[in-house]
Amino acid sequence: MYIIVGGGGDIGYYVTRSLFDRGHEVLLIERDAVRYQSLKEELGQSVVRGDACEARTMDEVGASRADVVIAVTGEDEDNMVICQVAKKRYKVGRTIARLNNPKHEEIFQKAGIDIVVSPTKTILSLIEAELPSSRFVPLMTLKSAGLEIVEVRVPAESMAVGKSLSAINLPRNCNLALIIRDKQFVPPTADTILLPNDDVFALVNREGEEELRRAFGTLE
């Protein structure tokens, strides 16, 4: 695949590097002259100096031939424009944008960007997962299907403790994928009895999330 990466910060550099190592044709675009020089020493011909928002640069790198355009600058407005221009003007099939400020999520969704990646939100949910008080942690969102993968730690005082899964009122659109008990994998079946501090991983839609939390007694 031919992939264009806009923005040569740390993320842009590692994305370019790893896609290149996987055998893709990758071109990194960096605007700043000093940063460009240091990237060039590492990446050689795979880095171009220019502005990924500008036609001159995008024409030069043959953007209309690109399969994927990834915008990972530190500025949300730049990432949005890079993706929208790539899609509209260069008919790029897949555009991926880094979302720096979680507040901009709605406009990114409405902007027609194919995939929005939010490092800020990801870091936050990873940290949340590591906090001892966390009982319900959203791990991943599958936007196109409206589903979430969540981790639930069953509280000792939960009504669900000591019951089999079939006896718990789970939301209809909820799929329990696995249970981790004392670092061991327990495949969930209808007869599995829940114990305190079981970590349950579930696939659930947005409407079912609250019901699931209620079922496990983690609703605050």
Added chain:
Amino acid sequence: MKIVILGCGRVGALLATMLDREGHTVSVIDQSNAAFQRLPGEFQGNEFVGNGVDEEVLLRAGIKEADAFIAVTNGDNRNIMASQMAREIFKVKKVVCRIYDPMREETYRELGLETFCPTVIGAQSLFDAVTDKK
């Protein structure tokens, strides 16, 4: 009309002054407090310091009740993003976006944004002046 202007540079300040004199309710947003010095003493409108792509700032400036939104900061991309927020999130009826780069202007015009490109308009009037066309 209630009008929100993003960017209090020369164009933003002059436009705000003109609309204010006509009796419109004008809110001006700029990142720097100093920019509001461009507004005349008799300016009746409201001034808001903040980032134009921040929903809270736009809300404070009254974007929800606005009849028109005009984006005239120095950054094309900032204008583009703020204009799309005004249109798509806050459903402002009249949104005008200044874009210096003719390519980007063309792209966003095709995407349905009302755009204004000083580069093309300026070059054309200079061209007409030099070639004696009117």
